[in-house]
Amino acid sequence: MKAFYGDLKLGILGGGQLGRMLIQQAINYNVTVKVLDPDRNAPCKKLCDEFVVGSLSDYETVYNFGKQADLLTIEIEKVNVDALAQLEKEGVLVYPQSRIIRLIQDKGLQKQFFKENDIPTAAFKIISSVEELKEKHFHYPYIQKLRKDGYDGRGVYKVWDESYLENAFTEPSVIEELIDFEKEIAVIVARNALGEVKTFPMVEMEFNPEANLVEFLISPSLLNFEIHERAEHIAIQIAEKLNIVGLLAVEMFLDKHGNILVNELAPRTHNSGHQTIEGNVVSQFEQHLRAIFNQPLGNTACLNNAVMVNILGEEGHEGPAVYQNLEEILKLEGVYVHLYGKALTKPMRKMGHVTAIDADREKAIEKARYVQKTLKVVS
């Protein structure tokens, strides 16, 4: 492989905020970056050597884009995998590998993979039609998830009792036992082509039951050490079974009985790792670059308590984005603002994130709460 600076052409499928933060880090290594995204105003547009507007799901578009790169990576799973498989055959490095993207694109295959490899996960069944759902008997309540194309809460439906069946998805789906969880936790793991594997310390999500939303991400988690070890072991096990090259985010539930159950995988940088930019020795973006460039992985230790808040478009506002009270946020110490360069806001759109660090965990949480109630994206 070429030296990973100067001459190496890195292609990124997807030009959103994950690509943007990856480029921000890649600048340190002189990498030549090309980006493909359907949105001509995607967050990466101005920051790369070449920005190509085109569909990520179209075979020809992805193939032609990839053919001009030495190394391809993704910042979104929904890409044309057949084109990536062909590019791999023709000698382009694709990390994560196309077979892993294909597996993870399909929640049915993902669940089967867990089962086959003794990865703990909620009990599930695969359903090919709504008739099958109605014919068979499952314990209520349960969750129905579309096998493909669901994300950020879309493609997920809760079936509380028989009366909910009439609005159930009609497409192929997975139905899953509803877990009454204690905590949502996540571990990001990296693996390079030499087989070196490293996890970031486990993080936990702070849930707001009123808003029914993850409010914050807290790093490192304060759950007991044995849970950390178990969660990190599971993440490593998955990365090694997959032989993935690159980053893998493993989202898990800790149930009320202390069991850890894997919820979902993302074979890329992830929202649950943004706090690593300021909170850890290396960030998830640096680590992903090191992994796909087959370089030594960095030390993932936490430098500080870090609490991350997503900055979402305010309800009732759609149009050109205006950021209110940013000045108030910048008065706080150890608070880092990351805006994603999106011109238009809409309700719940991820417009940026803020990370608060502090040697005192409670103070970091306090700052994050203040950010959350103060910084508003309106139009």
Next chain:
Amino acid sequence: MKAFYGDLKLGILGGGQLGRMLIQQAINYNVTVKVLDPDRNAPCKKLCDEFVVGSLSDYETVYNFGKQADLLTIEIEKVNVDALAQLEKEGVLVYPQSRIIRLIQDKGLQKQFFKENDIPTAAFKIISSVEELKEKHFHYPYIQKLRKDGYDGRGVYKVWDESYLENAFTEPSVIEELIDFEKEIAVIVARNALGEVKTFPMVEMEFNPEANLVEFLISPSLLNFEIHERAEHIAIQIAEKLNIVGLLAVEMFLDKHGNILVNELAPRTHNSGHQTIEGNVVSQFEQHLRAIFNQPLGNTACLNNAVMVNILGEEGHEGPAVYQNLEEILKLEGVYVHLYGKALTKPMRKMGHVTAIDADREKAIEKARYVQKTLKVVS
């Protein structure tokens, strides 16, 4: 002033590594960035919304470039100040202000400013011709510095005795007592338009007497607290006398008698502040943006010991740059590589820098020494 995100057009005069690292940080604030540089392959080229190739010293070029910005800043002092003064009259914000750039461009005016404001500095005289130098009697040895256009050691000449006069500069210059210094130290100070002022903790340079070169920059300095206080006080005094908006780097000597003498000013981000990216709560780049956007200044405290090494082009190598042993460097923990995206190397050209952090200062220095002897830029 417009909100400092989204709609604000920031123009940067100079497209080198300082501009590059400033953009890397400005990405977090959605700023629209335009860059002017004479080199069509300048490090900022691919990272800004608009890159203009043109002379920084030409009135028309600077004026036309600046006319399309809301706010102008610099990453190099050698720019056309008359154009900036005119733009200020026409309502463009120029930070640092043109009168400060004019003062600092001229080492004679700079020294007079120190004298008039009781800023401690080496004794000096201003010379308008080589004849004047020969006519007058000064104590040998002394240093002759060109009033204008000297930088990175250029434009500086040591006069050890009379025999050196024949090679002395013939242009207007400053002659200065040669300080037998104990340490070179530096303080970076920021001031915003509201008058808020903050210094970064003082750093010291580790000199290699054999190579006659600054080897490392060490942050924070371990000199005693009283020296820190005095140096920071001097930096604040200068920033306030100048009423500067933006960053000001103050390079000083600590002489053998414990006196602090100001050597030179730079009204911008500076090589002596690169370690703040990983070593301090806010970096010098973030702080400069906050200052020129008139936002609250950030906490400058050190998070860790940080040792910075410049990565210079190897002697005897000129041409397309090749970076040797980067993989060895990435094996170290807490070591951060910043390459500047320069395609061509030449002897002593600044091609990048590496910062090593460690809770143990000696270990940070050890890592930096290893980087210095291991990472080579050849062609």
